[in-house]
Amino acid sequence: MTANAVVSPIPRQDSAGPSTDPVTAMVQLVRDSFTVVAPQAEKVAEFFYATLFSIAPATREMFPVNMQVQRSRLLRALVHVVQMVDRPDDLIPFLRQLGRDHRKFGVIASHYEAVGMALLAAVKQYAKDAWTDEVERAWAEAYTIMARAMLEASSADEGPAWWPGTVVERLRLGRDLAIVRVQPDFAVPYHPGQYVSVETPQRPRMWRYLTPATAPREDGLLEFHVRAVQGGWVSRSIVATAQPGDSWRIGPPMGRIRVDRNAGREVLMVAGGTGLAPMRAIIDHLAQWGENPRVQLFYGGRVRPDLYELENLQLIASSNPWLKVTPVLETESKIAGVERGTLADAVTRHGAWTNHDVLVSGSPQMVRSTVSRMLVAGTSLDRITYDPFTVD
Structure with a gap:
């Protein structure tokens, strides 16, 4: 399983009080044991890959010579899956996309079995006293769900692997x-x-x-x-x-960020740096029509050169009244209409955006900060969409 750079998980929206969603014993056991091993995440990843290459040597050829980046990707994937394990409507589509994407490596069914064995061995090694028979069954059940979704999607995909x-x-x-x-x-x-x-x-x-x-x-x-x-x-x-x-x-396309022109809701886009790319593609697509939902884009960076696409966006907005572009900079600037501060500052300054579909893209740190602040401001989590894999 691959993913990207490790960041702290975005707090669950119900973290301030008891959850109203049913949380199974399996989910709670997986989360609790993952919390125990998380401080030693790098060691967990090293142990995982050493075990995987030992029990399935052929898998070593799927990975680069330098494994430093790859270890971080495993951890990012685990954080994301553990966060979503009780949200199957979000998790299963993500796992299916991941299964289709893994076809490019030449992954076969036996590799999933080896990965599962290595994953449980790695978590067990560092969970120590927190690892019980009940915890092992919970991890095995959770991994089986993950692997089944990925394998089914991989088998059903008739398109090219890349x-x-x-x-x-x-x-x-x-x-x-x-x-x-x-x-x-x-x-x-x-x-x-x-x-x-x-x-x-x-x-x-x-x-x-x-x-x-x-x-x-x-x-x-x-x-x-x-x-x-x-x-x-x-x-x-x-x-x-x-x-x-x-x-x-x-590789095959992945991700959930999109705009439904027929949803009847306005759209808030929050983009930092090259995290603008998905928003830029959506705006490019919407510009084909004269009528669209109203779109407000907060486009931010630390210094002026970070807003490399600002002039082009402003040109598009000048001929498309449904689009409003607000530049945001953390430093001083003479740009007309610029807002000061981080993107999280600028967006939450305007309230909770309760009537908007919210799309967020940028560095993992920027996404985490913005989404967390919006949740505190009152934005509903089910209105916020972001993808977990955006940087090396």
Whole structure:
């Protein structure tokens, strides 16, 4: 199982009081035992992969030589699944997407069995006295649910495991930012707001999640906005060395961020840095129609260069009255209409947005902070959509 950088989980909306949802004994046991091992998460991940490669040596070829990033991805996946384990309407679609995505690695049914054995062994090793027969059964049951959903989706998917594509342009916008355009051999069937995983020749077997920043085009061209993040092996190599002619592999589309034009609700978009990409793709898509739900976009960064797409967004808004763009900066700026502070500050300053569908995208830290503050301000969790995998 893969995922992205580890961040603290977003608090559950019911954390301030008793839950009104039924929480099974299995869910509670999994959560409680995960809390015990979480402080030693890096060691848990190391033990997991050592065990997996011991009992299923063939799986080692699926992973990069350097496992540092991969260990973080496992932890991020576990945090996300443990958070969602009692929300099957959210968890099962996510697991199905993950199952389809794992086809690119050549994963087969026996690999899921090996992963389950390694996962339980790793949690047991660090849960120590908290690991009981009851806890082991709970983890086994939870993993069986996860693996079944992933396997069923993988078996049912008749599309390709990945799409070949060629870099046709890299536009360097700054020291750590680039726009990269890739022409797939065949159109990738994504909807605006979804993300895909990519593998580049500079970093073989190190798949990185990127979000197309434009709506699907007739020619299939994909545009990615890539920031070189600290410690980001793939993002840094893309920004610095991606060249026209490079052959990329593109994994199946994933993600829940989208706008339903027929829902009858206004939309609040909150985007930080290159987290703008899914919002930009949705806006690009909506601009095909004259009438849309009202969309308010808070587009934020620390300094002015972080708002690299602001002028283009303002141009779109000038001819589309349903769109309002509000820039947000943490530093001083002379931009007209800019709001000061973090995105969490700016958004919650305007209330709870109770009549809006809320979409949030950016770094894990920004997503966590914004969603947490909105929950405290009174926004309903079921109105907020964000995807967990957005950075290296």
